[in-house]
Amino acid sequence: MSHSMGAEDLQEIFGQPRTGPLAGVVVADLSRVLAGPYCTMLLADMGATVIKVESTAGDDARAWVPPHRDGESTFFLSVNRNKHSIALDFSDPEQLAVVERIIARADILVENFKPRGLVRYGLDYDSVSAWRPDLVYASITGFGTAGGADLPGYDLLAQALSGMMSLTGSQHGEPYRAGVALFDVITGLHAATGILGAFHERQSSGTGQHVELNLLTSALSGLVNQSAAYVSGGSVPTRMGNEHPSLYPYEPFPTRDKDLVIAVGNNGQFARLCRCLGAPGLAADERFSTVSARNANRVELRRLMIDRLATRDAGDWFERLKAVKVPCAPILGVDEGVRFAEDLGLHPVVLAGTGDREIPTVRHPVDFSRTPVDYTQAPPRLDGDRDKVMAWLRQAQPAARKAS
Structure with a gap:
């Protein structure tokens, strides 16, 4: 059974009603940068109330500029709409207690700390599941918790170590990374899928579980036919420029002008x-x-x-x-790609937020016929929702608390 409040109570505290299929579900978001925040934004778009718990310095991505919009990192803006931010210092016992209270009310927790990084705060899965056995707890790492536990979880490293870069670039040139943090995004998608699977199962069992992901496993899965060429066929793929290993013609061709x-x-x-x-x-x-x-x-x-x-x-x-x-x-530029999607009637740009803070963002990729996604909240300013979060904690019904 959910420890969160009902959808109407959440609406009363956090504002506009949510329409998506996850309305009334509460997510404690302890993640930062890209894979975790992208996952939790997808959940937030679908109606979940996402409490973004940041350090007092804020999500690292807030400082990743250029580019920016009115001084705010567009990197951060791209993956944090529909969330509520509160900044807390985990090393301070009183502020750590607030984190615990948020977790006590949540249905889902998402974190991407270094392996065992939350143990010292008693917020690791083993510790939290002892007093919240019904919580769906998702952990995202770079390279797992065994031999790769000490490797920094950067997408570029996953692109290098998975073989992705060995496939990208001209046949006789140097390897290249993809033009986007591809495996962060794929891992975020995998995380959302795994969380929803575990959340569905919880409805019948009443028990949560630990959902674990890492960039490298997601990368190898995301390489699909290329990784299968080696795993299933014993063939090691190589760089082919823009050509496809199995199909032709399947690449750019010069015409009279481009x-x-x-x-x-x-x-x-x-x-x-x-x-x-x-x-x-x-x-x-x-x-x-x-x-x-x-x-x-x-x-x-x-x-x-x-x-x-x-x-x-x-x-x-x-x-x-x-x-x-x-x-x-x-072959279009990103600006032309957005305009092309507009011409097709796909409405790629949506305004997140209301009033004097509306941020243009890229729309959620899924359409629901009965429970549409919404964009009620602009990406939050650091600690911008402290008062609302604290009011929500005060009004919530008593729930299980961490053992002292």
């Missing part, structure tokens, strides 16, 4: 591509008639395609190929 991505996944798409290029015979050519044949003869096929693509601009080819259902896309 590159256009063409991504052919089957023989039917390839036949339509050839007709559009004015070379229908290529689809029947034994060098290119099957997926395996196109892979084996990709150098010659690329040359033939480039000769034909050079006759028109990328925008013209995009419209022509799109019309015959050949997967393709121009």
Whole structure:
């Protein structure tokens, strides 16, 4: 049974009503930077009341500038909407007691401290589960709690150690990281999935559990076909630039003015591509008639395609190929990508917050037909919700407390 208050009581203290499927659920968010905050923002968007417990110095990401919006880090703003911030010094017994009171009212706890970093405060899973056995407690680390416990949990390290960087970049060039902290994001998604699974199971068992994740395991899972190439097939993937190891054509191609991505996944798409290029015979050519044949003869096929693509601009080819259902896309900047999503009616930008503090943010990726997500709270200022959190703690019904 939940130790949190009902949705109506939470609304009375924290403000506007929540509409999402997790309305009435309380999350104690002891995480910082990216993987944990991204996870808890997804839960918050879905209606959970997320209490972001920060150190008195604040989440490290608050200082990660440029870029910024009115002096606030856009990195921080990207993963912290719909949350309520309170800053507490865990080394101070009175303030630590406030952390314990927040946990006592929560349904879910998310933390990404270094392994065993919370033991000295009595906030590790073993300690907390002794007095909150029904709590879903999620821990995110960089490389697990065994041999990798001392490795710093940075996404760039996971990209390097997982093999991701060995796959990224030109064939004969240096390895590159992805242009975003990809495995932080994937780990955050995995965390949200695991938490919801454990929370669902709790409804029948009445008992919580420890949900553990690390960047490296998420990275290897996220490498999907590339990691499976080695694990299942004994083949070690290598850098191929923009090419795909199993499909061709599947990369950017130069046109008369700029590159256009063409991504052919089957023989039917390839036949339509050839007709559009004015070379229908290529689809029947034994060098290119099957997926395996196109892979084996990709150098010659690329040359033939480039000769034909050079006759028109990328925008013209995009419209022509799109019309015959050949997967393709121009290479856009982030600004153009947002505008393209707007043109498609996907409404990628939403305002988080109300009144004099509305922050443009990127919308939650899931649509719910009955219980839509909402964006009632702008990313919080450090300790900006102390009064509300303390009022919530005062009004909550008595609950189990940590043993002295």
